[in-house]
Amino acid sequence: MTDRPVRNGGLPDLKEIIVPNDLAAAKTPERLILEEAEASGYSENAVFAVKLALEEAMTNAFRHGNQRDPAKHITIRYRVNRERIEIEVIDEGPGFEPDSVPDPTKPEYIDRPHGRGIMLMRAYLDSVEYSKQGNAVRLVIINKPP
């Protein structure tokens, strides 16, 4: 569960949740974001995309960023409105260079069990951007009429 309350971030209607570095705790922001997405009229496919991307981003933050360290935290900032959903997932790790992750569809990497999370996020969302340090990812999906 969250160890700190939901509160507004620096921008109007941007919410921030800080959870312990624990995948069970990460379910709370996911549930809140998906509830807001459904209430804001996003399609089933869009909600699926947000869920998938959030799972990937949170898993990367937990496993690769925070190195499974239970003393660390994951910060989630988000804003959901009828036009778009914006989410930032920030870990406390040293960051990484996203371009250094090999293309998992290349024949030499296709049978590797890891390295597909970023690709899936990019395939499902309108924008996936990493911070310069590489420890924060900003996810955007635009609400498209059916």
Added chain:
Amino acid sequence: MAEQTTRLQIRDFKGISIVEFADRKILDEICIMEIQEEMEKLVEAKSGGNILLCFKSVEHLSSAALGMLITLKNKIEGKSGKLKLSDINPQIFEVFKITRLNKMFDIYPNIDVARAAF
């Protein structure tokens, strides 16, 4: 007679182990690790056997779950068995297509077609 584990339902049909998932969402690490452990026990018990994974009840699949399937495929084939997949819904099949794993796995529309292909 079907065998029910925590995460899987397993039944045998003419030497093929048909496995169905209890979870609708195969996303988080704990769930994936438990499925992998249960599947590895099955692979050990049925050394050289064929396994059919039915995704009928599965609605979500993460990249970590894809990784688990790749590891599983390698283990089954390492023991001269075969792995086939069936009943993958369109949203999840899209995940396979994006990652091009639809070319790596043998995927069939339903259990009957998959069974006949072993």
